[in-house]
Amino acid sequence: MELSLFNVLDILGTMAFAISGALTAMDRKLDLFGVFIIAFVTAIGGGTLRDVLIGNTPVIWMENTLYIYLIGIFTILAIIFRNKIYYLRRSLFLFDTIGLGVFTITGVETGIRNELDPIISVALGAMTGTFGGVIRDILCNEIPVIFRKEIYATACLIGASAFVLLYNFGVNTDVIYIVTSLTVIIIRLLVVKYKISLPSFHLNSGKGNF
């Protein structure tokens, strides 16, 4: 099997989300296999959604055992080094951000390769990037991280739009992959460091639900 940069990014995102899933699961005191399963679902969630929506089945991790072995290995590493990793909360946050960045790009690229409209490709990128983390948070019964004030989605949409733009200018795709993945990652890191936030909207309501 020959590895394209697309595959490399996909694998990198898988590893990053596997670690992020394993750490979240350990934080919730799940047992050994619970940790494996959350790591697995977090890692394959985004790519699986991407493949199912586009009709690319069996989904990617079924056709290539590399993914499942990598998830296994990195889950074990996350378990062994859990306290070292955990103290470095920045690096944990970093894994989630790397997963977001690279999966966003694989989603956009899949859209473009299937000749979908650019704006659709951006939406597919955003869904691919965020779904692994969303499913991890839903399974752990937390409010999805996408809603915390970290401009998670914004970083992801800006990176995806940059991809489409550069692609239309004919830039070499390998260069685009790297530039746009880094764009997503750097925006998110900056946003958190400087506590930048987008406007939210006030509803003149007495209280609560409708």
Add this chain to the structure above:
Amino acid sequence: MELSLFNVLDILGTMAFAISGALTAMDRKLDLFGVFIIAFVTAIGGGTLRDVLIGNTPVIWMENTLYIYLIGIFTILAIIFRNKIYYLRRSLFLFDTIGLGVFTITGVETGIRNELDPIISVALGAMTGTFGGVIRDILCNEIPVIFRKEIYATACLIGASAFVLLYNFGVNTDVIYIVTSLTVIIIRLLVVKYKISLPSFHLNSGKGNF
């Protein structure tokens, strides 16, 4: 592109659910892109589930940019007129109900067009109609509205059954679309107005979970 009544209903449901998603997201104080994303997922959720289950991929919103532009426009309108809309809680509830009604019908119709059994088509209709709202509520960490005592599912199943019945009597499909969509919407409105509820069942339990 020629618009059939099927497409018109699909678009109407998309718009209604986009507004309902945007309002729910603003109520939860999400930021700008969070509002967009919840609006998007609520709007496309039902149709996406329908297409994935039937194997109609890439899913409908990927092949036709109309959906994403409409969601964008109606999300912006929902943001601008948020307080006007919000005060009219009835109209908010109405958007959710319209989405339910028309997506139920597009689900049933998809089932019939794919020559599925009538009862399967009804089930597909119910899942298509409810999934957008369910996913909106899960992402916003609320108990899905489907469980509040509004006979949400009942309205939807009655409308879907009416569709299959009328279809078997050979009624013109455009007439069926309109009659059954309105059936779902009117039943739900009546049920809420007159506080009709279906029986629920008492379990003789001391307490809690099993």
Add this chain to the structure above:
Amino acid sequence: MELSLFNVLDILGTMAFAISGALTAMDRKLDLFGVFIIAFVTAIGGGTLRDVLIGNTPVIWMENTLYIYLIGIFTILAIIFRNKIYYLRRSLFLFDTIGLGVFTITGVETGIRNELDPIISVALGAMTGTFGGVIRDILCNEIPVIFRKEIYATACLIGASAFVLLYNFGVNTDVIYIVTSLTVIIIRLLVVKYKISLPSFHLNSGKGNF
């Protein structure tokens, strides 16, 4: 239609999960149709995920009305005998376990039949077995049962691995189905009876989320 042992197991799992879904929904005081819908989604969840991931669409319950009628009948039976069933918490727990056992095996078998790698087939089995219960719990806003300390996933992975092993030794598939389904069910029952648990991992954290 001729019934293979594969179909029989699939139907058995559907029935078991329908009852388990109906009981959970009644426990949450949902109305009549709410009970039906949770029963339906719990029962078809695992098989639907399996079919969607592998690209076997329309999914199995759409092509065969047997599933939907069985779910209807067993939901009604669960409603009628709700207090009798409920007092027997062991038998409730048993239904969930049966569903887990047989759906795990249908997932593994689907993987093998599609010539996927053994480890991928095991993963597909685990997802097929657990997804119905997970979606039931998410819709009822509970933490998925998969995380309670019952080695839910462990039973399921051991059974799935046994399937692959026996298959490679050329054992008759009908024998494998029965042996491995029972393996999953018996392990889970033993584990709960003797309160066996897998290690979980301590994170040296002051508190909470990251």
